[in-house]
Amino acid sequence: MAKFSFKLPDIGEGIAEAEIVAWHVKVGDEVEEDQGIADMMTDKATVEMESPVSGTIVELNGEEGDMLAIGSVLAVIETDELPDEEEEAAIADKVKAQVDDEPEDADEAEPEPEEPEEETAVEPEPAAEAEPKPSTEEAKTRVLASPAVRKRAADLGVDLSQVKPQTGDRIRHSDLDQYLTYGATYLTPGASKKRDDEELKVIGLRRKIAENMAASKRHIPHFTYVEEIDVTELEAARADLNATRGDRPKLTVLPLIIAAICKTLPEFPMINATYDDEAGRVTRHGAVHLGMATQTDTGLIVPVIKNAQDKNVWQLAMEIARLSDAARTGKATQEELTGGTLTLTSLGPLGGIATTPVINRPQVAIIGPNKIVERPAIVDGELAIRKQMNLSISCDHRVVDGYDAASYVQALKRLLETPVLIFAD
Template identity: 65%
Template sequence: MARFEFKLPDIGEGIAEAEIVAWHVAPGDVVEEDAPLADLMTDKATVEMTAPVAGKVLSIAGAVGDQIAIGSVLAAFEIEGDAEIQEPLVEVAPNEAAQVVKPDPDPKPSPQRGEGRERGETATSAAPPESVTTGLLPSNSHPGLFEPLPGGEREQKEQKKVLASPAVRARAKALGIDLAQVKPANGDHVRHADLDAFLTYNQGYRPAAAARPDETVKVIGLRRRIAENMAASKRAIPHFTYVEEIDVTKLEALREDLNDTRGDKPKLTLLPLLIVALCKTLPDFPMINARYDDEAGVVTRHGAVHLGMATQTDAGLMVPVIRDAQDRNIWQLASEIRRLAEAARGGKAKSEELSGSTLTLTSLGPLGGIVTTPVINRPEVAIIGPNKIVERPILRDGEIVAAKLMNLSMSCDHRVVDGWDAASFVQALKRLLETPALLFVD
């Protein structure tokens, strides 16, 4: 048996030491090559070190939280063999600087290794140690003597196949890493720890996300009802969508003023003001506030506005209904919106509160996007979707000014609502929203 000492490799440029954050082995454990050994943290990242050899763990360097210097022994192993083995390090003879041979600009036949020493010849150079470059190998005859590789031998070394286990090769291939770019920490065998170090300092090679297992979810309950209703709506209704941009700068200023003086009233969002505008506009466009019984061939144009509010819940999309929205003021609308949303999300909405709508409003708030193409809530004939408000420069009266703009998307049943009617309705709505004082006059 032999002793193998695994010294902590340089796991990052400029790193002098690393902190032990976890041990995956203990003295006495028998491990396989490339098995997890320890997690070490530098000031940049945490790197998992793996066992460079298979064998029995004899000792480990410190406890969790200890700092360990680069080059010091991280763990010692008992492995198969006769001689004591240590990680290879460049040694310098006592009282003697590292000897370097510079390539001769006028090449001559080189003596066999060790031949110069036998004749009492010594090749030296005044070059500092950092001048040792790739292509110089330590001489077998003297631990401090380096000799240049002959050209052909150097090319063979560069073209030599990288040594790595099948698991390391498969991982590198999956990550798109050329193993030739990875510098082994110990010897010339690339291990998982070398890949971890490479990934730590080459972030572009990291995978976008971890793979997750597939899961099968049975479509039941409310989710099944939603699926059936949406499929029936798209199957039966020829949808068309009309989108218009609305300047809500004044409307937002009004909303902020109302909120500043609301007292104990509920805080206003944009929706109560939009509902007021809808209720004031719909009498002139009765074909919008309607339901179509396509089996009976009858369209019912409703006088009252029973407004459906598409609400996202943990169980799926629900549409609680604000009854007689036309009879409520903005504060009453704000209170009813909050009550119905809480009831739907809490699973406490009554059946009569989830049916009978004549027109639906669907809003994703700040997630509203630029444009939506909402699906009609059958048997209604229209659905309205306000999109998110964005602030951007516009030209007004010859000057560039900042404005708060919002797109309004509206899907209609083309069997009942013509394009002209939809466009006219949205333009009338736009006029009220851009001149909010008109919302509160007869």
């Protein structure tokens, strides 16, 4: 028997280290060639490290959350036959290909993209034929959750078939948190259940989010401005567009908001900008590369709609659906996740009265539309029920003055309240 030291291969240009986000084996386990032994996270992707030989794990170097330098020993495997240099080179090439091509945590079933905003009316759908309810065992096998959620549930001894997703069909970390906090009755108002304290190591994407948000708040003096917008006419226009859409995608309100954002930005170039702290230089961008904050099972990811100013509302709707799906299934490329000049964030059906979103550094602004609700309003001296939406904008006060932010939102408000102007030349 010989001992093979599996060293972390070069997994991408410019990558010096990777984080251990999950071990799939432990010391003493028997492994087969090409069996996954660990998940390693880089700035580009999460890559599964596969054993290049069959044998027994005799040593694992590092714990989940530890950073490992390229070339360091990841695991030591006792094996009958050591790979030659050509085989080791093939292993490295295979891992590099994973960084460029493979999803980060693709599920066995792809979810439908969530509607990015709360709608006040739901169009009736054709009634589907009733299907027999699956048995308990069948229900367990049909639970939708990411591998990370499944692993955490298994470690905690939680049966995912007992966890109720709060939105959609997929169980997320937040649903698991609610179940752990309140038990099976967590959807019942007033229910409570004591549980033991739980310490969680901040690793993987969650750690990167924490680092980026801390840097943003540390470096950027934020201020937030909130305005109420009457979107009654906008919603009516959206309904008319959907009624004649043909085979084009159904419009949510977000493509219309994005179109209005792009139309107003030329007069307010300081909003669509990035700030280089070290160089002391602000770049006002002509093209609108709009980041779209998307919640995934592993955390918040911001894919970018490139050249959003050149797209019509139907093209924007298709791009929103495509990028949201790519982000949630881990298929978004590095090109699709970088280069944003302005970010739009929406809490979807959770809505809220107002938000104070954190700027995606080095950008200088982030816009957050909130839930559309019906409220009483005075229109031409008469009381009327109108559809209202609060809209928030957070800005970098080093670049954007309060007056400029307020002026921009007022220009955006004018277009959203008179949607024909969105389509006017």
